[in-house]
Amino acid sequence: MAHLCGLCLALRDEHGQFARMVTNYDxxxxxxxxxxxxxxxxxxxxxxxxxxxxxxxxxxAIGSGAQLAAAVSLVLASAKMSDHVEDGDGAFRRxxxxxxxxxxxxxxxxxxxxTGARIGFDTAVLTEAVDRQAEVERALGFGDSALLATEPTxxxxxxAFAQTAVLAGRPGNVAPLAEVGRLFGRAAHLLDAVEDRIAxxxxxxxxxxxxxxxxxxxxxxxxxxxxxxxxxxxxxAEFTDANLVHALLVHExxxxxxxxxxxxxxxxxxxxxxxxxxxxxIPQGSGPHSASSPPGTPPAAATGPDGPPPPGxxxxxxxxxxxxGCCWVPKFALPPKKRNVFAGCAIATYMCCSCQFCCRDPFPxxxxxxxxxxxxxxxxxxxxxxxxxxx
Numbered sequence: 001m002a003h004l005c006g007l008c009l010a011l012r013d014e015h016g017q018f019a020r021m022v023t024n025y026d027x028x029x030x031x032x033x034x035x036x037x038x039x040x041x042x043x044x045x046x047x048x049x050x051x052x053x054x055x056x057x058x059x060x061a062i063g064s065g066a067q068l069a070a071a072v073s074l075v076l077a078s079a080k081m082s083d084h085v086e087d088g089d090g091a092f093r094r095x096x097x098x099x100x101x102x103x104x105x106x107x108x109x110x111x112x113x114x115t116g117a118r119i120g121f122d123t124a125v126l127t128e129a130v131d132r133q134a135e136v137e138r139a140l141g142f143g144d145s146a147l148l149a150t151e152p153t154x155x156x157x158x159x160a161f162a163q164t165a166v167l168a169g170r171p172g173n174v175a176p177l178a179e180v181g182r183l184f185g186r187a188a189h190l191l192d193a194v195e196d197r198i199a200x201x202x203x204x205x206x207x208x209x210x211x212x213x214x215x216x217x218x219x220x221x222x223x224x225x226x227x228x229x230x231x232x233x234x235x236x237a238e239f240t241d242a243n244l245v246h247a248l249l250v251h252e253x254x255x256x257x258x259x260x261x262x263x264x265x266x267x268x269x270x271x272x273x274x275x276x277x278x279x280x281x282i283p284q285g286s287g288p289h290s291a292s293s294p295p296g297t298p299p300a301a302a303t304g305p306d307g308p309p310p311p312g313x314x315x316x317x318x319x320x321x322x323x324x325g326c327c328w329v330p331k332f333a334l335p336p337k338k339r340n341v342f343a344g345c346a347i348a349t350y351m352c353c354s355c356q357f358c359c360r361d362p363f364p365x366x367x368x369x370x371x372x373x374x375x376x377x378x379x380x381x382x383x384x385x386x387x388x389x390x391x
Contacts, residue, residue, distance in 0.1 A: 003028035003035070003069070005047060006061030010070040015111045019070075021341055022077035022108065025372075026188070027069040029248055030160055033177065034065025036239045037168035054353045064119045064167040072160050074112030075123050079130035081105040086134065087205065121163050129156040137206055142213045146222065149208035150189040157185030165237075176236040180249065183233065187226040187253060190219055191260045195370060199335050216261065223257045255373050259362060263371060328360055336369030 007027050011019040035043050045062050049055040060066075082105045084092045091097045109127060116123040129152040140149055161181025165173035193209050194216065200207035209219055231250050239245065330337070330347060339347060344367035356363045362371035 001053070002044065002059055003031040003061045003066075005050070005053070005058060006031055006066040007069045007073065009047060009060060010062070010066035011073070014067070014070060014115050015074070019074065019108075019111060022073045024073055024077075026076075027073040029184075029245075030069040030072055030164060031061050031065040032244050032248060033161065033164040034063075034068065034167050035061055036241055036245045037165060037170045037173060037237075038065075039240055051349050052352050065164070067115055067119050068121060068160070068163060068167060071112045071116035071119070071121060071123055072126065074108045074115065075126045075130075076156075078105040078108035078112065079127070081108070082130075083133075119167060125159040126156045129153070129159075137208075137211075140208070140211050142211065144212045146190065146193075146208045146212045146214040146219065147186065149193075149212070150186045153185040153189040154182040155185075157188070158182040170238060173237040176233045179233040180230050180237070183226040183229040184249060184253065187223050187230070187257065190223050190226075191256060194219055194260050195263070195336075220257070220261050223261075227254050227257060252373055259371055259373070328354070328356060330364055330369075332364050332371065333369060336364070336371075338369055339367055341367070 004023065004025065008020050008023040011023060043061060043063055043065070044059045046057060047060045048057050081101050084090075085098045085101050085105070088098075092101060109123075112126075113123045133152045136149060136152060158178045158181040161184070162174045162178040165171065165177050189208075193207055196205075197207055197209055199205075201210055208214070209216075227250070230253060234242075234246065234249060329350075348366035351357060351360075351363065351366060362373055364370065365372055
């Protein structure tokens with residue numbers, strides 16, 4: 001929370017209240033990496049009450065780590081907004097909305113560039129990687145490696161992670177942290193693709209797994225390899241205190257892989273795949289997965305102990321909600337229910353005040369609706385069974 005709040009306040013101090021909207025969990029990893037490599041002492045300051053902390057004050061991270069996290073968050077938020085405009089998603093199909101979004105994206109990119117320049121980080125490496133993503137996507141086809149699609153993301157995260165070693169004055173950490181960043185970016189890109197796969201297929205949107213024909217088993221293997229690579233590369237770097245970065249980049253990344261693929265597997269089990277319509281298979285050659293089943297044979301995932309599901313009916317999705325009772329809202333939904341900025345802020349405030357970020361595992365993201373692991377391991381408001389890892 002110190003790094004998340006530090007990122008939020010750095011955005012406010014540098015660029016005003018509106019910039020705080022790009023605060024995200026991924027950005028705090030950058031701040032945590034810088035602090036983990038530098039001696040403790042002057043890297044924190046006290047902050048006043050905030051609704052998202054249940055009106056409690058706290059100690060927050062400051063300095064070059066928070067500024068680097070802010071610069072990266074601004075540039076990536078700009079890229080995400082531009083991508084929505086390019087794809088014509090939702091309201092972005094409307095010309096006035098698209099025009100306003102382009103201006104906001106340009107402003108965010110400029111702000112990120114200015115913040116990066118103050119700490120000696122050229123954000124052009126991020127923007128160039130983002131610009132290349134569209135070109136890479138257009139070149140991909142069925143049978144290509146999904147890793148070709150993740151390469152720009154790997155390059156951007158590698159540069160950001162390597163810069164943390166520069167800011168901390170640890171030149172020996174540049175190479176291993178660049179490798180950590182590259183593999184972290186790979187895993188993050190693949191996990192997003194897995195989470196969005198069903199929705200993208202239904203909407204006909206581009207997805208690296210669907211485009212390249214990469215199934216969940218292959219994607220899981222790539223993610224597991226990335227997690228192992230992160231662990232090994234992280235062990236080669238020197239830290240003043242590695243506990244938090246180890247928890248975030250090893251344990252939480254592994255949990256994210258397990259949760260994402262478990263969620264995707266449950267969704268696949270509950271809904272017949274494309275190719276099964278009205279109780280019978282689509283003729284061979286008429287669907288994206290038709291080559292995997294001979295004519296006249298329904299896909300295996302569509303059948304169960306009682307045969308295929310009745311036409312037009314699907315089982316209710318399995319809920320991730322368990323403990324917590326009626327006070328833990330919102331509930332999970334399949335597919336995840338996205339919210340706008342203001343609704344997300346209201347939900348986040350309630351979830352914070354009801355300790356869901358600490359005690360509910362997993363909890364739904366206030367804005368994305370996607371499952372997340374608990375934000376803290378040292379919760380003192382309930383009896384948490386925390387991991388005592390010694391690795």
